[in-house]
Amino acid sequence: MARTLPAPARPLLQLVSPLGAGPEFLDPLSVDIDEGIDQVMSSPRTTVRAELKRMCAIDRPLTPWIRLLADHDGDTWKDLHRALWTAYRAVLAHRWPQLRTAFYVETAWRARILSRHGLQATLTSLAPSIRWHGLTLEIDFPRDVTIASTGQGIVLCPSLLWAGHLLASSCPDGRLLLIYPAVTPLPLIQDTAPSDPLAALLGTTRARALQLAIHQRTTTELAHDLDVTVAAASMQAKTLREAGLITSHRDGKAVWHQCTPLGLDLLTASA
Numbered sequence: 001m002a003r004t005l006p007a008p009a010r011p012l013l014q015l016v017s018p019l020g021a022g023p024e025f026l027d028p029l030s031v032d033i034d035e036g037i038d039q040v041m042s043s044p045r046t047t048v049r050a051e052l053k054r055m056c057a058i059d060r061p062l063t064p065w066i067r068l069l070a071d072h073d074g075d076t077w078k079d080l081h082r083a084l085w086t087a088y089r090a091v092l093a094h095r096w097p098q099l100r101t102a103f104y105v106e107t108a109w110r111a112r113i114l115s116r117h118g119l120q121a122t123l124t125s126l127a128p129s130i131r132w133h134g135l136t137l138e139i140d141f142p143r144d145v146t147i148a149s150t151g152q153g154i155v156l157c158p159s160l161l162w163a164g165h166l167l168a169s170s171c172p173d174g175r176l177l178l179i180y181p182a183v184t185p186l187p188l189i190q191d192t193a194p195s196d197p198l199a200a201l202l203g204t205t206r207a208r209a210l211q212l213a214i215h216q217r218t219t220t221e222l223a224h225d226l227d228v229t230v231a232a233a234s235m236q237a238k239t240l241r242e243a244g245l246i247t248s249h250r251d252g253k254a255v256w257h258q259c260t261p262l263g264l265d266l267l268t269a270s271a
Contacts (some may be wrong), residue, residue, distance in 0.1 A: 009087040011079055014066055015052075017059050020162070023051035024169065029155065033096075033157070037084050044070055099160055105200045106158045106182045112269055117262065121244075125262070126156070126180040127166050128242045139166050150174045158182040183243055198266070202240075209236045211267060213246050217257040 002013055016022040025043040030036035052070045068076040072213050073239045092099070114122045129140035142165065152174040159167075160182045167179040183201055198207040205226055212225050223233035237257050240246045245263035247254055259267070 004090075006090050008079075009083045009090060011065060011083045012087055013260060014060065015055065017055070019059075021055070021058065023055050025051050029157070029171065030059060030120050033088055033092075034260050037088075040084060041077065041081055046071070059071045059129070061255075061261075089213050101200060102160055102182065103158060105197060106160075109183070109201055109266065110156065110158070112265070113155065113262070118227070121262075124154075125244045126178065139168070141165060141168075147176060150176075154178060156180065183239075201266075207238060209233070210240055210245055210259065210263055213237075213240070213257050213259045213263065214267070216256050218256055223259065 005013070005037065012026075015026060025047050026040060027034055028039040028043075030039055037052075049070050052066055056066065060066070065076060065079075069080065073189070110122060110125075113125055120132055123137060127139075131138050145168075147168055147170075152171075154176045155171055155178070157177060157179045159179050162179065163181045169177045169179070171177050196204075196207065198210070202210065205228065209222055209226060212222060217225070219230055219234050219237060222237065223230045226233055226236070228236075234255075237246060237248060237255075240263070241248050241257075245260060245266060246257050247260055248257045250256075
């Protein structure tokens with residue numbers, strides 16, 4: 001993607017690591033792109049300097065442009081404003097309606113889990129790497145880190161563009177921010193929005209697999225009914241299992257799959 005970015009957007013490559021990390025002021029929580037870019041442009045100078053210093057200490061070279069950005073040079077910040085809008089139009093604008101639809105379906109689904117099954121089930125359903133140890137929420141991260149809650153609450157933010165491990169940060173108001181991979185990432189969203197809300201959340205094939213798993217089925221039977229390979233059916237089942245929507249158990253050479261109460265609840269809600 002870096003090679004295809006229009007020239008006005010390329011200054012952003014100086015700020016964002018190839019691994020995806022970037023200064024936090026560049027990625028504020030907002031309701032839409034206009035508000036988000038406005039928040040970036042009004043970032044406090046102390047925050048900007050601290051975040052640029054942090055990124056340069058990780059893997060970003062301290063370029064002349066970054067120095068000017070840290071000094072709040074007017075023309076450089078105009079460059080940043082133009083770069084953000086250019087990158088949005090080149091990378092996300094054509095997918096924005098689908099991103100919004102998938103985001104609202106995802107958040108509605110999580111809200112239903114919260115209302116029906118409580119906070120503990122909601123948090124552990126975000127990723128297979130999350131578990132409770134007494135009153136402590138444990139999350140597998142690439143490195144050991146302890147995050148103390150300040151009592152301000154937790155913000156759950158699904159990402160349709162990130163399929164890796166959970167990301168944790170702090171909001172400016174002290175709330176804990178957890179960014180988790182959405183059940184269906186962007187590449188699996190169809191070009192035309194499905195009329196079935198379950199398909200909008202899971203993708204058409206995976207939604208069908210969940211419906212089939214109302215009655216216990218083997219991986220081979222799922223593959224036959226979905227008209228996909230056994231390997232593809234196994235991958236669909238793995239994703240549903242990690243989301244807590246089905247259980248799987250082996251009996252001899254066969255692996256059987258069936259809906260969990262959470263999966264049945266989702267099917268009922270979308271009916």
